[in-house]
Amino acid sequence: MPPTVSQTRLAWAGDLPSARAACGMGFVSTPELGHDAVELGARALARLAHRGGLDADGKSGDGAGLLIQVPHRLLGGDHAVVCVFEWDERALPLIAQAMAAAGMEVLEWRRVPVDASSLGERARETMPGIWHGLIAPSDADADMWESRLYRARRAAERQASASAVRMYIPSCSSRTLVYKGLMAGTRLADFYLDLQDPDCESRLAVFHQRYSTNTMPDWRLAQPFRLLAHNGEINTVGANRAWMRAREAELEPELREVVWPEGSDSASLDNALELLVRRGWEASEALMSLVPDAWEGRGDLAPAVRDFYRYQSTKFEPWDGPAALAFSDGFVVGAALDRNGLRPLRWARTRQGMVAAASEAGVVAMEPSDVVERGRLGPGQMLLVDTRDNSVL
Numbered sequence: 083m084p085p086t087v088s089q090t091r092l093a094w095a096g097d098l099p100s101a102r103a104a105c106g107m108g109f110v111s112t113p114e115l116g117h118d119a120v121e122l123g124a125r126a127l128a129r130l131a132h133r134g135g136l137d138a139d140g141k142s143g144d145g146a147g148l149l150i151q152v153p154h155r156l157l158g159g160d161h162a163v164v165c166v167f168e169w170d171e172r173a174l175p176l177i178a179q180a181m182a183a184a185g186m187e188v189l190e191w192r193r194v195p196v197d198a199s200s201l202g203e204r205a206r207e208t209m210p211g212i213w214h215g216l217i218a219p220s221d222a223d224a225d226m227w228e229s230r231l232y233r234a235r236r237a238a239e240r241q242a243s244a245s246a247v248r249m250y251i252p253s254c255s256s257r258t259l260v261y262k263g264l265m266a267g268t269r270l271a272d273f274y275l276d277l278q279d280p281d282c283e284s285r286l287a288v289f290h291q292r293y294s295t296n297t298m299p300d301w302r303l304a305q306p307f308r309l310l311a312h313n314g315e316i317n318t319v320g321a322n323r324a325w326m327r328a329r330e331a332e333l334e335p336e337l338r339e340v341v342w343p344e345g346s347d348s349a350s351l352d353n354a355l356e357l358l359v360r361r362g363w364e365a366s367e368a369l370m371s372l373v374p375d376a377w378e379g380r381g382d383l384a385p386a387v388r389d390f391y392r393y394q395s396t397k398f399e400p401w402d403g404p405a406a407l408a409f410s411d412g413f414v415v416g417a418a419l420d421r422n423g424l425r426p427l428r429w430a431r432t433r434q435g436m437v438a439a440a441s442e443a444g445v446v447a448m449e450p451s452d453v454v455e456r457g458r459l460g461p462g463q464m465l466l467v468d469t470r471d472n473s474v475l
Contacts, residue, residue: 105133105313106127107288107313107408108126108289108311108439109289109417109440110122110123111285111437111472112435112436113285113472115284117280119150119284120148120150120283124148124270124271124287126287127148127270127271127289127290129267130267130291130441131291133441139202141201141205142202142203142205142264142299144264144293145263145290145304146265146266147260147270147305148277148288148306149253149258149259149288149410150258150282150286151257151259151283151286152259153283154283156276160256161219162186162216162255163216163217163254164177164215165194165254165260166213166214166215166249167211167212167251167252168210168212169211169248169249170247172245172247173242176238176242176245176247176249177215178215181217181238184233184234186217186231186234189217192216194214195276196212198273200265200269201263201269202265208300209263209264210249210301217231217256229362232356234254235251235254236336252308255412257411258309258412261277263301266291289311290305290311290313290408302345308352308356309352309409309410310407311348311408312347312406314405314424314425315403315405317402318399318401319351323350326340326341341354351405354372355368355369355372359411365410365411366414366416366466369407369464370390370464371397372398372400372401373400373418374394375461376421376461377391377392402421402422403422404423405419405425406418406425414467415469417439417464419459419460419461420461423462426458429457430443430446430448430455431453431455431456432449432453432454
């Protein structure tokens with residue numbers, strides 16, 4: 083039986099030339115639901131602070147953030163959550179109306195508890211109101227609910243643009259919730275008091291410390307985005323955006339204008355990935371299609387794998403980096419390198435079942451005696467953890 087596509091992307095521990103990078107990023111997953119993943123992710127960010135830019139005030143950074151599973155214990159129910167950055171008081175009613183039009187109800191608007199004194203002057207001056215909209219549970223299956231939430235969010239964004247309502251939605255999901263902002267990684271948990279609460283529980287955390295290389299620092303451009311965090315640059319982004327626009331005629335009208343025009347290259351890749359995932363693709367399959375391995379002329383790849391890449395190459399142009407990526411759909415969390423392999427990604431697994439991958443070793447604390455496997459990703463490789471059964475691919 084030939085190996086599956088996923089099996090050909092298993093991580094390996096070979097030696098690679100030393101590499102340099104800017105942003106710091108990665109993920110951690112734990113075998114049990116609890117506060118550990120959140121705490122480990124926040125600590126990892128603090129250890130990656132040297133990777134980010136810092137304003138002259140010593141507090142405002144280029145951006146930092148965590149993507150975690152929706153903390154249902156903290157929020158008091160099995161809600162979906164829309165996180166909103168609000169600069170205009172019309173934003174929340176507009177979003178509630180979009181949800182209602184899609185058959186969903188915002189039960190409550192929760193002002194996210196924050197400590198603004200932990201921010202620098204520049205970050206405070208541009209700070210939005212930060213809200214969680216708690217959306218009533220749905221009888222739909224998980225994927226269908228995510229699709230409905232995606233479409234409702236996109237409708238709200240279109241209406242906001244048409245009405246000149248300044249807002250941004252970092253996440254809108256029944257599975258994941260993003261905490262991010264214009265600060266250094268050392269200050270994220272100081273700012274978001276939720277991250278200090280033991281009831282803030284998750285099996286995973288994707289973390290990112292931004293170093294702004296091609297866009298100005300902005301609350302909206304802090305990462306992670308809705309699915310991924312990225313270290314590097316997408317050097318083909320102009321062509322990728324153009325091809326996304328060219329193919330939009332194939333989409334339903336309400337899904338067009340996929341790429342956010344004010345976004346960074348990383349945001350554009352996230353937009354493309356999210357479209358595929360919300361239309362039913364597995365996150366790993368979608369990412370392999372957008373950021374493929376170097377498959378042409380490779381005799382070491384199984385025929386099924388080459389056929390997969392050959393077929394997807396007729397639908398998508400590669401989003402070429404250098405790019406190191408950490409991503410999650412709320413169930414599966416993973417890390418991947420593009421085919422250039424020019425950004426470092428190191429990983430380790432403990433005997434207790436914790437798995438971590440990051441742009442450098444040591445940011446997620448592990449007892450050396452507990453580590454049973456470690457390595458680094460090579461060009462085109464991917465590491466996956468399914469938090470539903472703690473399986474590692």
